[in-house]
Amino acid sequence: MATGDWSKKTSDAPVELRRQWRADRALRPPMRSPGRPAPSRAVQRQFWRLIATGITSAEAALAVGVSVPVGSRWYRHAGGMSPISLAEPTGRYLSFEEREEIAILHAQDKGVREIAREIGRDPGTVSRELRRNAATRGGKLEYRATVAQWKAQQSAKRPKAAKLLENTQLRQYVHDRLAGNVRRPDGTIVTGPTPAPWKGLNKPHRADRRWALAWSPEQIAQRLKIDFPDDESMRISHEAIYQSLFIEGRGALKRELVTCLRTGRALRRPRARSRNKPGGHVTADVVFSERPAEAADRAVPGHWEGDLIIGTGRSAIGTIVERSSRSTILVHLPRMEGWGEMPYMKNGPSLGGYGALAMNAALSASMATLPEQLRKTLTWDRGKELSGHAQFSVETGTKVFFADPHSPWQRPTNENTNGLLRQYFPKGTDLSRWSAEDLEAIAHALNNRPRKVLKWKTPAEVFEEQLRSLHQPGVASTD
Numbered sequence: 054m055a056t057g058d059w060s061k062k063t064s065d066a067p068v069e070l071r072r073q074w075r076a077d078r079a080l081r082p083p084m085r086s087p088g089r090p091a092p093s094r095a096v097q098r099q100f101w102r103l104i105a106t107g108i109t110s111a112e113a114a115l116a117v118g119v120s121v122p123v124g125s126r127w128y129r130h131a132g133g134m135s136p137i138s139l140a141e142p143t144g145r146y147l148s149f150e151e152r153e154e155i156a157i158l159h160a161q162d163k164g165v166r167e168i169a170r171e172i173g174r175d176p177g178t179v180s181r182e183l184r185r186n187a188a189t190r191g192g193k194l195e196y197r198a199t200v201a202q203w204k205a206q207q208s209a210k211r212p213k214a215a216k217l218l219e220n221t222q223l224r225q226y227v228h229d230r231l232a233g234n235v236r237r238p239d240g241t242i243v244t245g246p247t248p249a250p251w252k253g254l255n256k257p258h259r260a261d262r263r264w265a266l267a268w269s270p271e272q273i274a275q276r277l278k279i280d281f282p283d284d285e286s287m288r289i290s291h292e293a294i295y296q297s298l299f300i301e302g303r304g305a306l307k308r309e310l311v312t313c314l315r316t317g318r319a320l321r322r323p324r325a326r327s328r329n330k331p332g333g334h335v336t337a338d339v340v341f342s343e344r345p346a347e348a349a350d351r352a353v354p355g356h357w358e359g360d361l362i363i364g365t366g367r368s369a370i371g372t373i374v375e376r377s378s379r380s381t382i383l384v385h386l387p388r389m390e391g392w393g394e395m396p397y398m399k400n401g402p403s404l405g406g407y408g409a410l411a412m413n414a415a416l417s418a419s420m421a422t423l424p425e426q427l428r429k430t431l432t433w434d435r436g437k438e439l440s441g442h443a444q445f446s447v448e449t450g451t452k453v454f455f456a457d458p459h460s461p462w463q464r465p466t467n468e469n470t471n472g473l474l475r476q477y478f479p480k481g482t483d484l485s486r487w488s489a490e491d492l493e494a495i496a497h498a499l500n501n502r503p504r505k506v507l508k509w510k511t512p513a514e515v516f517e518e519q520l521r522s523l524h525q526p527g528v529a530s531t532d
Contacts, residue, residue: 092119093149093202094137100127101135132299132311133320147174147182147205152198155182159196216289217297217305223277223287224305227294230273231306232313233266235477235498243494245477251309253319259481264495265313267476268502270294275509315476335435335455339442341463344454348430351377354519355429357451358467359416361386361407361438362474364484369407369438370492371416373431374470378515379507381470381499383492384419386411388485409441413448420449426523432456432464473499 096117103113114124142148147155151172158168165183169176185208186201187194217224234242245264268276270291281287297306298314311319337343348356359373371384386407416439420428428451433439435455442453456463477495478484500513507515 091203092117092123094206095149097127097137098139100124101137102139104128104133104135105139129320130300132296134296134299136300146209147178149198149202152182152186152201152205155179156196156198156201159183215297215305216293220286223289226277226280226287227273227289228306228310230266230268230276231270231294232310235264235266235494237490237494238497243491245491246482248312251312253308260479261482262317262476262479263312264477266498266502267313267315269315270298271505272503272509275505276503279503279509315473317476317479339452339454341432341454341456341460344430344432348376348432348454353429354378355427357428357431358464359431359433359439360464360467360471361436362471362478362484364478364480364482366483366485367407368483368485370474370478370484370487371407371412371419372467372471372474373416373419374466375427375512375516376466378512378519379466379470379504380512380516381496382419383474383496384415385487385489385492386415386485407438409438412438413441413445417445417448420451424520424523425450427519430454432467434461434464470499 096119100113100117100119103116104110108116110124110128111121114121114127117124151174154172155168158171163171165180166176169179172179182201183196184194186204187196188200189195217227235245236242243264246261248261248263273294274289274291277287277289294306298308298311299320308319311317347353354375354377356376357373358376359371361369361371363369368388369386371386373382373384374380420431428449430452432454433442433456435458439445439453439455446452461468474495478487500516501511503509503511
């Protein structure tokens with residue numbers, strides 16, 4: 054506003070007061086107009102507290118008095134993570150309620166000292182508040198609580214550059230472990246499927262996903278201590294990586310890299326549990342309670358857990374995981390001759406690739422590559438694909454046991470691994486298109502990811518230690 058126009062609009066005020074107004078305006082840095090000021094931090098804090106209880110963003114928005122679109126926008130832009138501290142303010146700074154009280158008393162022409170006595174604050178605090186955070190769009194100072202709260206929140210911001218923005222080497226390390234290429238053991242890159250462009254939506258359902266190294270943020274953060282033991286600049290918490298991915302404008306990682314996380318979620322959501330279907334072919338001698346005690350103790354290697362991951366068109370991949378090292382083997386289950394050529398026949402031969410005969414053959418071939426001391430037992434779910442377990446045990450020397458119905462926690466290592474594999478083989482996709490070499494590449498990627506439970510070693514490293522211990526002279530067999 055020009056000086057002449059400002060003087061004309063305020064000509065009814067005394068000269069001394071106008072001089073004070075000019076001084077206040079000159080010392081205050083220019084701030085953009087907020088339009089309608091955003092809800093206070095107290096409202097946002099209550100919104101995120103309600104989100105933490107498990108209710109939807111729409112319900113939380115209505116509960117705190119903002120519109121549903123506003124609540125949805127808060128939740129989406131923050132990636133489901135609270136961008137502010139949920140701790141109550143210490144009382145050092147004026148609250149929105151105190152600013153409302155100041156506005157009411159000031160409108161009643163109360164003096165600064167009287168207002169200070171009413172709200173229990175120092176007169177200097179009230180005086181500075183009336184001058185610093187007053188609205189000025191009308192050409193003179195007008196104190197309104199909503200504008201004052203917005204100005205106070207804007208002035209309190211202390212923007213801090215994210216560590217990933219400042220440290221190029223650290224950013225490249227995180228990016229490579231999160232979004233790096235999957236490679237075969239000989240180093241050849243496996244491109245995998247070509248997914249649709251990311252549109253900012255949540256976890257893609259029944260669609261191809263990008264194949265990547267996909268180390269979890271915690272794996273990346275902990276592995277940095279091993280790879281750079283003497284470089285303190287190469288340190289970052291897993292939560293900082295998550296914030297860089299989920300919260301808009303927080304870090305240097307692109308938002309679409311959330312597709313490289315195991316779940317693929319663009320927002321933090323509770324995860325659902327899967328349930329196994331019971332089978333009717335389990336006899337009393339192969340139930341879970343009959344499994345030897347040493348299988349429960351992960352100190353002894355050679356005890357495995359197994360299951361199938363199912364795709365469309367009755368396609369499947371077998372997964373077996375060693376309980377001690379967490380080493381994974383993927384079993385290729387190609388469709389048998391005649392699949393899709395003859396009409397379906399009830400109780401006819403299973404041509405999908407994971408009938409009892411095909412499963413026994415493929416699983417036996419995979420287990421046969423292991424030393425005899427490392428194939429003691431196999432714990433499977435109750436699926437009928439392993440109904441020929443007696444023949445399998447004869448061929449491989451591996452005793453099969455079946456978990457109880459609806460008890461996935463009895464095969465925890467395999468359940469966890471199947472969750473990891475769903476990043477590469479999503480539900481609702483055709484799994485028969487991947488060759489044995491492709492499955493070997495994915496198993497190689499999983500076996501070379503550091504695990505927290507292994508003190509950030511990789512399953513491949515632990516499995517190699519097990520193999521070396523078997524070849525040491527004088528080591529007694531545990532059979």
